[in-house]
Amino acid sequence: MEKVKGRNQTLITEFIIVGFGEEPELQTLLFLVFLMIYIVTLAGNLLIIALVTADRQLHTPMYFLLGNLACLETCFSTAILPRFLSSLLTGDRAVSLNGCMVQLYLFGVLSATENMILAAMSYDRYLAICHPLHYAALMNGKVCGQLVAASWIIGFLFCAIVNAFIWQLTFCDSKEIDHYFCEFVPMIKLACTDTQTLQLVAFVLAAIVTLVPCLLTLASYVCIIITVLKIPSTAGRKKAFSKCSSHLTVVTVYYVIVFAVYVVPIINASKKSEKIFSVFCTVLNPLINPIIYCLRNKEVKECLRKAVRKLSAF
DSSP states (O other), X not given: OGGGTTOOOOBOSEEEEOTTOOOHHHHHHHHHHHHHHHHHHHHHHHHHHHHHHHOGGGOSHHHHHHHHHHHHHHHHHHHHHHHHHHHHHHOXXXXXXXXXXXHHHHHHHHHHHHHHHHHHHHHHHHHHHHOGGGHHHHSOHHHXXXXXXXXXXXXXXXXXXXXXXXXXXXXXXXXXXXXXXXXXXXXXXXXXXXXHHHHXXXXXXXXXXXXXXXXHHHHHHHHHHHHHHTOSSHHHHHHHHHTTHHHHHHHHHHHHHHIIIIISOOTTOOHHHHHHHHHIIIIIHHHHHHHHHHHHOHHHHHHHHHHHHHHXXX
C-alpha cells in the first residue's frame, strides 16, 4: 500500500479526459476530422453488413464472419468516438467513474473479440484452400455461429474478470486521464490502492486473447502459403491466393498497428505522441477494414455494383 503515501485521499467519482489539448482551433479541426472518420467508418461497415445480409451470393461462412467483424467495428467506433466528439464540441471533458468503467469494459471486450474473429476467419481461409473437399462439412453455419459466439463469450468473460478487479480500486489525488478515452494504463495510474495484482491478471488475460489468436492466424497462413506454392500453375496459385488476399491484408494491417502501438516501446515519446499512435489502433483500424474489402474483394465489389445498379434503376 505504499502507493497511498503522500496522496490526497479525497476520493474521485468523476474523471477529466485530457484529450489532445485545449487550443480552440485544434479542437475544431479535430472535431471535423474525427467526425468525418466516424461517419465514413459507420457507412463502410454498415454497407458491408447490408451487402452480406441482402445478397445471397455472400451467404457463405467467410462473409458471415465478415459481417460480424463489420458489426464489431461499428460497435468499436461507437464505444469511443461519440463521447470524444462531444467533448471536442462542447468542451465538457468530465466523465463519471461508472461511465469510464463501461467504456473501458466495452473497449476490452471488442478488442478481444476482434482478435478471435480474425483468427476464425483465418481458419475459414485455411479450410477453403488447404482442405477444399472437406470445407462444406467442416465450416458450415452451425460451426460459424459457434465460433462467433465463443469469441464474444470469451471477450465478455475475460474483460469481466479484469473489471472486477478495477471495481475494487479507489481513485484519489488527480482526476485527469491523459488520453482521449478511458484507457486502461492511464486510468489505473490514478488509483490510490495497490494495482500489482490487477496488472498481472490483465497482462495474462491480454496475452491469451491477443497472442493465441495471432499464433493461430500465423499458423493458418503458413499452411496456406505452403499449399499455394505447391500448385503447379501460376493461374491456379493466383486464384487460390485471391481467396484470402483481402483477409490477409486486413490481418497484416491490424497486427502491425497493434504491435507498433502496444508492443514496441516508444522511447522518449511524449504523451501526445503516444495518443496519436493509439488513434491508429482504435480509430483508423475500423475505418480501414471495410475499405480493404470493398476495394480488394471481387465478390464484394460485384455485389456492390449490383446494388448500385438496382438503386439507380429506381
